[in-house]
Amino acid sequence: MPPFVQQAAKEGLLAQSSPKGTDQVPAAQKDPQGRYYAMMSNYLSFIYNPKQANPAPKAWNDLLDPKYQGKLQYSTPGEAGDGTAVLLQAQHVFGDQGALDYLGKLQANNAGPSSSTGKLQPKVAKGEILVANGDLQMNLAEIDKSGGFQVFFPADAQGKRSTFALPYFAGLVANAPHADNARKLLDFLFSPETQAKASDAYGIPARADVRAQGPKAEKVTAAMSGVAVWNPDWNAVLGRLDADLAAYRKATGQ
16 A cells, blocks of 8 residues: 555665566556556545434544534554545645544544554444544445445535545565465456456455446445545655654653
8 A cells, every 4th residue: 555655665665577568557657667566546435424423523623523522533654545535635624733633633532543544443443433434345345245334534614525546456475485476467457357356345446448347346335425536645644653653652641
């Protein structure tokens, strides 16, 4: 996940490769030097327990309500990719300092740090907590299996809901012991046939010429209806990540 694949490339851990079909991956979703490519798109999302979080939270400011004290949790920025995404989305909505101010206030309701986003899903389903962060692919897949929570995208003060893509990236490891087999695997992953199967896991094909189809793709489309999608500059995010995480820890004491 970003920005960690960009970090791996920066540290020389990835080699240049040219998997077949990656010419169909949009330029914004791949490395200009060919070290990594978005394989499947996904999006930051949030979940809530519909039975106990009533009325359902709709806006960022709703999450500051004292009724969520100890009943809200999100994975920790810097420890989980989805947690880092929460910080980035807060910056997008509130601005850099506004995000720190908001997350500082939210800390009054936060049940504590979490290094795993996936572990928050069953806690919401059981009602141990009522709200958590997640990603759309993981959340919809779990709802399909056991239910217990619903997806939402918090709105800003103007009522606008937004999110951004959290693609799963793939690339060739530098000095890979079986590089030829790795290249064959990458060709397979970016083939039209394999890309078309992304929707089987509630993912979005990275190739622009492959369209997600089927009932699961329709659920993704329905969940994203009315949600604006913005695109981070991941290299810029990586460049300031250490400073942003330090500021986050200071603002939240976490």
